[in-house]
Amino acid sequence: MRKILGKNFLITMMVGDLGYPVFCAKSGELSTDIEEIEVTSVNSGRDREYEPGMVSRTLSVSGLTELDNTGGRVSIFYLLQQLSTVQMFRLIFTDTEEEVQVLTFRAFATNLSVNKNSGQLSQSTGSFRISGAMTFSSIIPPPNEAFCDIADPIYMTLGVGATSVTNALLTTTGVEILGVWRSGLSLTITSGTPGSGQFAFDPTTGTISIDPTNPGNDEPIHIIYKISG
């Protein structure tokens, strides 16, 4: 699974044609609120119904206070001089595989604050109201058919003297056994010959094998598995 790391979340403000990080930022948050419009009708029964309405977004950034922009970062004092000006911003997300998604939008400051606690460096905080639509650098496709669905459990009978059960469903590519129970007792997977309280799984034949020294006696076998992509 891809992970988004904190250092790969960058908020920049466009000054001219170039984007500059805002503050020496330690934290940032992009928040989107969607208005709820209630459309409950006389035939809605006991359940209220809603539709999405207008969208509003905010951005907040906080970080170390810098006096000016010479460090290549936007200073809060520069922002204080740009009050009532709508700026262009970019949020740049980079994942562990260096794939990038850029969100571009216009925003203006609604709250700028500088604070200092004894023994700590001064902190700057900026809150911004995003105006208008947000554009994405690339369209995110919808997800494919689920690869990680947990399949319906299999219930089988371990016959008298049997040391294994076989089911064709277990031969599907990507099958991963999540759990096996014999007469309600959980078994542990092993790669070799199973001993007491163990089972082995052969995906090519779809066979679950149990301890051969303790064959079955018309006992229930409960198998939970998933199919991964």
Add this chain to the structure above:
Amino acid sequence: MKPGIIYRIDFQNFDGDLVRIDIQDTATLIGDFDTANVIGLRGTGNPLSIKVIDNEDDKFTCIRAKQANIEFLSNASYNIGTFADGPDNRFRVEILLNPTSLLPSFLFIGFLVTDDLQQLFLPYPQTVVLTASDHLGLLKGIPLTDDAGKYMKDHYKISYFIAQCLNKTELNLPINVIHNLRVGGGSITGNTSFVAGGPYIATAQTTFFYPGQRIRVIGSSFNDGDYTVGGTTLLIAQFAYIIDGGPLVNESGSPDVIIQDISSTTHIYDTVYIEGLTFESSVNAAQDCYSVLQAILKEGQVLTQFNGAWWIVSVDEYEANPTYVATFDYLGIYQGIVENNITRTVGSLFFSRWANANTNLELERAKAFISETFRYSFPTELICNMTFERGDLITQLPDETIENVTYQVKSFETECWEYNQWQRNDNAPITANGTNYIKKLYYNGAERDRFMHMNEGTVNGQLRSEPLAVSTGDKIVVGISSRWPAGRIPGTTPATLAVELKGDNGKFYYLYGTGSTVQLSGGWFEYPAGSGGILDISYTTSPSSQDYESWQSQSYESQPLPVSGRLFFYLVFDDGADGPGGVTYVEHSDFSVQYLPFINGSYREISGQSYTVKRNELGYLASREQEVFISNAPRINMKGALQILTGGKYWLAPYYYPAWRFALNTAPDQTSAGEYGKLQAFAVWNQNRNTIRKFTGDVIGFGVNWPDVIHKFVLSDTNPNTNDRFFLLISMDQNWKSCQMQATFVECYRSDGKGYTDPLSFKYLTS
């Protein structure tokens, strides 16, 4: 030419449609092919709302004017001051939906109202609130006039009155009408006889013919063609007396003859006339256009603006039948009629649906009865300029001193009075050469007296009035005062007035106003057919020793009129044959005519009529009683009398039928036809005979087929209070950014809601 500067606000609304607000400055005009300077303004988060400002709950509220509230952010260049100056029609507002599409729609057209502009008095940017009106409300201060700005005192089509009123808004929009009453009975088919000796046409249908009707006969053996009905008689069949067309050929009992009422083939607004004096406020002055529209539309139709046109819709037609829309251009000229689907749906499964869970259902109780009253009244001046008030100034005359008071004297044209030596039996008049004028005396600039002055000529004549339409059995009371010059005694019994009746039967009569042993006072005497010579005199003064310098007054009540027709009044110059150099002028004053129609067997008793529909069940206590101002009337010169024009003459239009209940241009069921007042009464009754459902709440979802006042609504969420019903939108406040509106819907039809069997009573009202 077109506006050269346009202030524009564009925004995309919640439904994804583009809305464009154009505020056009008409103070700067450019050529039609030049490019206007478009100045962009920034709309606020609430840039446009459109609402109806007449929000009365009554479905029959005639006028639903609209207003648009526009908001933009000011800056140093464009702010409230940009729109502060100029006349009321300087800034024209046009609001379009999807302006760049092939078929953009008009959400609103109007003008900015300076009174309602506002902005906070603080540094920029601030929200500037502009209000635009469709100017219907401003019609309250504008009198009714014609294209040339003149007082309308003749007959005009209903469409012309409406157009003249609406054009005072200066929007010049076309007019669409959903109001499909048709004059007459449409057509009938059946056994018909033709009698050459009448000439009569007879049919078993007893309510089809009426005087003034223009008919077309199809399918007879010998009598196909167009005819005018002069009168009707009802025996075992209805007989129509033909006065134009033919001659008829005797033909008895021809089956399957089709008789079409030609008046039924055109729209009521293009067929029916009203006399302009209906809308007078005083002599030679008209009511304001808003009142005129209310008088025409009351208790039936609703006027509003929608998609670039004025719409007039009839509440009673919002039912399960197809809807037919008649179109008129902005001058009131009929263009055609088409079927148009005006149904819109509000419901959870539709684009327009209830929002915010605040929909409220209220009820309005059923009525015990409804009553529509039409009062009989006549114009202030029965005869045009009968008080000698009007006429263009001719010249200043020498001052006159009367009883030691010196008056300034002026002469004026004899407006509405035509001078000739008039002859009997409508023979060609002889040109008379006496001079005549209205003489007015002033003291210190204020008028103190006026009268008609007639000078002697070598060929003397009479001043003839404009006609007064009268009916058989009516009476008149005519008065006049006359005098002659000081020291000049006229000969014996000088004449003062002649009154002539031109009958609809083609004969001529005169009124004899002075008693004698030979003829009765006030009697009507027929001129021998073909006889010539000057008119006979009605009034003469007594030959006894009168002071002829003083006003000699006469007044007589006539006998009942022998036939219907038109009355003419003649002011006479008569020197009593005293010879040349004797009497050189005569003056007439205080001319008066009181018209006494014979209605329901009486004179002076009947003041109006009412149509009442009342249920038989007991226990209902609510009622609705309204006065209407146009209707079927017993006399053609009554204010508000609905008339048709046939053969160059105006006739009362007594019958109508609801054409929308039948496929376009098909024959109606004759039982549905009746007087205008009767159909109006049932139309109102059917909106009040059942408990009415009223829904108030928020609706979301407009789209390109947005809900509006002219539409017929289905509320589709299944419920006993909405099923099988149609609703009118009587109030709305639409936010065109969020595409939500506050709306009020009132039930106007349900599948079992129309009834025509409840008792209807017609009653004459007494003074």
